[in-house]
Amino acid sequence: MAPPNNRRPGFSKRAQYSIFASYLLGILGAVLGLLLLLISFVDPRGFSALRTAGAEVMAPISKSLSEIGGATGSAGDEIVAYFNAASKNAAMQRELEKNRSEILEARALREENERLKRLLKLDEEVPDSIAMARLISSTASSSRRIATLGVGSSSGLEPGQPVRSPEGLVGRILETGPTTARVLLVSDGNNVTPVQRARDSLPAFATGRGDGTVDIQPINIGSNPFKAGDLMITSGSGGLYSPGIPVAVVIRKTETGAIGRVLANPAKVSHAIVQPIFQAETMRQIEKNPVPDGELETGE
Amino acid sequence: MPRSRQSRIGRQPSQLRIKVIPPLTVAIGSMITALPIITDYPILPPMGLLAVLAWRLIRPGYWPVWAGFPLGLIDDIFSGQPLGSAAFLWSVVFILLETVDRKAVRRDYWQDWLIASTAIIFVLIGGMLIVDFRSNVPRLDLLVPQILLSVLLYPFIARVIGSIDGWRVAS
Numbered sequence: 001m002a003p004p005n006n007r008r009p010g011f012s013k014r015a016q017y018s019i020f021a022s023y024l025l026g027i028l029g030a031v032l033g034l035l036l037l038l039i040s041f042v043d044p045r046g047f048s049a050l051r052t053a054g055a056e057v058m059a060p061i062s063k064s065l066s067e068i069g070g071a072t073g074s075a076g077d078e079i080v081a082y083f084n085a086a087s088k089n090a091a092m093q094r095e096l097e098k099n100r101s102e103i104l105e106a107r108a109l110r111e112e113n114e115r116l117k118r119l120l121k122l123d124e125e126v127p128d129s130i131a132m133a134r135l136i137s138s139t140a141s142s143s144r145r146i147a148t149l150g151v152g153s154s155s156g157l158e159p160g161q162p163v164r165s166p167e168g169l170v171g172r173i174l175e176t177g178p179t180t181a182r183v184l185l186v187s188d189g190n191n192v193t194p195v196q197r198a199r200d201s202l203p204a205f206a207t208g209r210g211d212g213t214v215d216i217q218p219i220n221i222g223s224n225p226f227k228a229g230d231l232m233i234t235s236g237s238g239g240l241y242s243p244g245i246p247v248a249v250v251i252r253k254t255e256t257g258a259i260g261r262v263l264a265n266p267a268k269v270s271h272a273i274v275q276p277i278f279q280a281e282t283m284r285q286i287e288k289n290p291v292p293d294g295e296l297e298t299g300e
Numbered sequence: 301m302p303r304s305r306q307s308r309i310g311r312q313p314s315q316l317r318i319k320v321i322p323p324l325t326v327a328i329g330s331m332i333t334a335l336p337i338i339t340d341y342p343i344l345p346p347m348g349l350l351a352v353l354a355w356r357l358i359r360p361g362y363w364p365v366w367a368g369f370p371l372g373l374i375d376d377i378f379s380g381q382p383l384g385s386a387a388f389l390w391s392v393v394f395i396l397l398e399t400v401d402r403k404a405v406r407r408d409y410w411q412d413w414l415i416a417s418t419a420i421i422f423v424l425i426g427g428m429l430i431v432d433f434r435s436n437v438p439r440l441d442l443l444v445p446q447i448l449l450s451v452l453l454y455p456f457i458a459r460v461i462g463s464i465d466g467w468r469v470a471s
Contacts, residue, residue: 019402022364022365022366022398023365023395023398025364025365025366026364026365026366026368026391026394026395026398027391027395028366028369029365029366029368029369029370029387029391029394030368030369030388030391030392030395032369032384032387032391033369033372033373033384033385033386033387033388033389033390033391034384034388035384036373036376036383036384036387036388037382037383037384037385037387037388037430038384039383039384040382040383040384041382044382046383047383050377050383051377051380051383053377054377054378055334058331058334058378061334061335062334062335062336065335065336066336084339084340084341084343086445087341087343087445135338136336137333137334137335137336137337137338138333138337138338138339138380139333139342139379139380139381140333140337140338140339140342140343140344141332141333141342141343141344141345141346141347141379141446142333142342142379142380142381142427142431143342143381143427143428143431143436143442143443144380144381144382144431145340146380147338187340189431189432189435189436190431190432209439210341210342210436210439210442211340211341211439211442212340212341262340265340266338266339266340267338267339267340269338
């Protein structure tokens with residue numbers, strides 16, 4: 001298709017000026033965009049009202065569609081699973097080429113799996129959940145990993161509360177609206193989770209990589225004790241997550257740490273459980289049964 | 301006079317339809333993230349971007365240069381990117397497309413697809429780097445499936461937008 005040929009200004013000064021002005025407006029738009037970006041970096045919560053409003057407006061659609069999806073055998077999930085399978089397959093092929101020793105991983109994984117199941121049984125004794133809901137949508141087209149939960153502040157949700165599923169930690173609440181909440185998933189690049197190895201409580205940090213895996217860095221830099229198949233659970237430090245929630249399984253070592261696969265795949269999580277902030281809950285219990293001052297001091 | 305008796309010749313479509321339909325379809329494309337598609341990966345093609353590129357390439361005269369900013373802003377609200385990311389990137393795309401339009405002598409289907417693909421790759425990579433430049437540079441291969449999917453989906457979206465455009469201007 002030929003572009004319209006009346007767009008060449010020729011010698012008319014007026015036409016040239018109007019083109020210049022239109023460019024100027026376009027550049028102004030870009031500059032405004034950059035300014036907004038700057039603001040959203042300085043104050044990440046700044047525009048949360050806008051995004052929450054967007055999520056709230058779309059919530060009826062998301063919710064009803066996710067209900068239908070659940071009823072008809074989750075067609076959407078299956079399509080996603082298909083795409084995931086393709087990319088995961090490619091990733092696995094690359095990994096196999098790189099590292100033959102990963103054949104051992106399967107055995108280690110099985111052992112970890114049993115341990116995980118034992119752990120889950122332990123965990124079921126302390127459910128203490130605020131709310132239970134579906135993940136109704138996610139930022140599937142962006143490299144951020146944020147999901148939308150079908151309940152919000154009207155059910156008592158607050159930013160910071162951990163979200164988990166029976167499989168493990170899903171993420172934490174980032175922003176809340178009346179009936180929706182945005183969940184920062186464990187695999188988001190801006191999400192750092194304090195973890196420890198289930199076997200020997202070796203402390204580490206798990207940072208998201210944006211693709212369903214996390215980068216696990218030990219706190220003692222210099223040593224790299226990780227093995228494929230190691231199970232990482234939340235350590236409870238930082239005060240957000242209660243200790244003992246499964247987070248990830250190490251799939252391979254890197255130079256300084258390890259790469260782990262997040263256990264709670266949000267695409268497969270049917271229901272997410274929102275828990276109270278660990279520290280706040282502890283404080284509430286302490287307030288309920290006051291402890292002598294001396295004991296509190298030693299806790300720090 | 302009842303509409304059915306009116307002659308079809310010389311009838312004008314409503315101005316509202318002509319003006320509103322293109323931005324509306326782009327906004328609906330941006331809102332596609334509200335569908336219950338939950339992924340571990342960035343895999344869903346950016347529908348808003350595909351729609352806006354299709355409109356921009358089909359109807360170069362309709363869009364002012366600054367249109368990338370408001371449309372990108374709407375996309376930012378639903379995409380999960382930091383606010384301003386698409387507003388900036390789409391503005392840049394609009395400025396570049398305007399320049400290309402002024403320089404180009406002729407255009408064909410393949411050229412449109414090439415331009416759209418370049419823009420898709422630019423926006424997706426730019427969006428990922430805006431989120432976190434330092435740690436995302438070595439991880440750009442994560443975007444390959446999404447980019448491929450988007451590039452392959454573009455001709456289909458262009459066809460859909462083309463038929464919507466046909467309906468928009470038809471009386």
